[in-house]
Amino acid sequence: MTSEDYPKVQGGGSLILAWQVKNKNVLVVGGGEVAAGRILNLLNADAKVTVISPTSGLNDEVRYRIQNDGVEHRDKLFDPSDLDDPVPNQPWSLVLTAIDDPEASSQVWKLCKERRLAANIADVPPECDFYFGSVHRDGPLQIMVSTNGNGPKMAALVRQRIAKTLPPNIGEAIQKVGALRKKLRQIAPDISEGPKRMKWMSRVCVDWSLEDLCEMSEEDMEVLLQSYAPDTVPTFDEVHFREGRDSWPWDGSFGWSCVI
Numbered sequence: 001m002t003s004e005d006y007p008k009v010q011g012g013g014s015l016i017l018a019w020q021v022k023n024k025n026v027l028v029v030g031g032g033e034v035a036a037g038r039i040l041n042l043l044n045a046d047a048k049v050t051v052i053s054p055t056s057g058l059n060d061e062v063r064y065r066i067q068n069d070g071v072e073h074r075d076k077l078f079d080p081s082d083l084d085d086p087v088p089n090q091p092w093s094l095v096l097t098a099i100d101d102p103e104a105s106s107q108v109w110k111l112c113k114e115r116r117l118a119a120n121i122a123d124v125p126p127e128c129d130f131y132f133g134s135v136h137r138d139g140p141l142q143i144m145v146s147t148n149g150n151g152p153k154m155a156a157l158v159r160q161r162i163a164k165t166l167p168p169n170i171g172e173a174i175q176k177v178g179a180l181r182k183k184l185r186q187i188a189p190d191i192s193e194g195p196k197r198m199k200w201m202s203r204v205c206v207d208w209s210l211e212d213l214c215e216m217s218e219e220d221m222e223v224l225l226q227s228y229a230p231d232t233v234p235t236f237d238e239v240h241f242r243e244g245r246d247s248w249p250w251d252g253s254f255g256w257s258c259v260i
């Protein structure tokens with residue numbers, strides 16, 4: 001065994017995860033511009049959001065989220081009782097602060113640590129259990145860029161640069177693959193099928209182009225899945241333009257119209 005056999009450890013990074021907060025209670029202290037960004041990230045992850053801020057301090061976007069997107073509002077300044085469990089025996093999943101009051105921010109952090117709650121205090125890296133990152137979103141695809149506190153603006157620029165290099169249909173292709181994987185698990189649910197299932201699925205992703213994957217219909221999926229048992233991967237053309245299928249399928253639209 002030599003040092004070249006395994007990846008080199010590069011300490012000083014973050015553990016980047018995709019945290020599941022669906023239907024979980026998250027507390028946001030502050031209702032300004034930074035809070036608005038945090039709230040959008042949370043709603044995109046289907047969290048149940050509660051925001052604490054005097055109404056007079058809410059920015060337009062946060063006001064809009066409260067009125068239209070199910071964000072709960074406590075019209076007050078933060079006090080320690082706000083950290084009490086929102087539902088008996090179900091603590092806050094996360095606590096985020098975005099307030100223009102460093103002393104109050106530090107107090108929230110200390111209280112969160114006493115209560116073992118994970119917290120992010122905007123603007124105070126040492127008082128963060130986790131940092132936010134710059135996120136690109138396209139359907140099921142999310143790409144997060146972090147500079148680990150070195151340059152948040154740089155994170156945004158890198159994110160924009162990466163987004164420009166992606167095919168425009170990547171989100172749609174991934175969505176289709178998700179549907180196909182679900183169907184595959186239905187026809188081959190056994191744990192013992194795992195290695196074959198994963199290998200076959202990987203081959204489909206590699207052999208078919210993104211455009212092929214985007215164009216794959218429900219019917220194509222069923223036909224493609226018939227190749228799973230014999231462990232082959234037909235081409236997109238073999239599946240999509242298969243014999244017995246209408247050579248000129250009607251897609252529900254007309255290429256002409258009559259005006260009477």
Ligand SMILES: C[C@@]1(CC(=O)O)C2=NC(=C\c3[nH]c(c(CCC(=O)O)c3CC(=O)O)Cc3[nH]c(c(CC(=O)O)c3CCC(=O)O)/C=C3\N/C(=C\2)[C@@H](CCC(=O)O)[C@]3(C)CC(=O)O)/[C@H]1CCC(=O)O
Nearest residue numbers: 122123131132133134146147148149150151152153155156
């Ligand atoms: C990525 C993003 C996500 C988000 O917030 O959702 C994010 N900050 C964003 C923007 C941004 N923030 C700031 C500027 C002004 C320009 C600049 O300073 O660069 C801009 C640019 C702008 O507003 O355009 C000021 C700032 N930020 C922090 C401090 C405190 C400090 O550094 O000590 C200061 C005051 C510094 C000072 O006083 O000088 C700290 C943090 N900001 C982080 C995340 C975490 C590290 C992420 C990383 O390193 O990658 C971390 C550590 C903690 C956290 O907040 O989680 C989002 C871009 C989203 C997007 O546009 O895509």
Ligand SMILES: NC(=O)c1ccc[n+]([C@@H]2O[C@H](COP(=O)([O-])OP(=O)(O)OC[C@H]3O[C@@H](n4cnc5c(N)ncnc54)[C@H](O)[C@@H]3O)[C@@H](O)[C@H]2O)c1
Nearest residue numbers: 030031032033034052053057077078098099100104122123
């Ligand atoms: N980490 C980052 O990415 C980043 C980027 C820019 C700014 N910031 C920092 O984040 C903080 C918030 O910035 P902003 O632009 O959203 O400020 P803002 O002035 O727009 O909003 C502050 C909000 O905090 C609320 N507030 C103040 N004290 C409160 C308390 N005790 N309890 C409840 N609510 C309270 C106000 O009502 C208001 O809604 C600032 O400290 C700013 O420097 C961080």
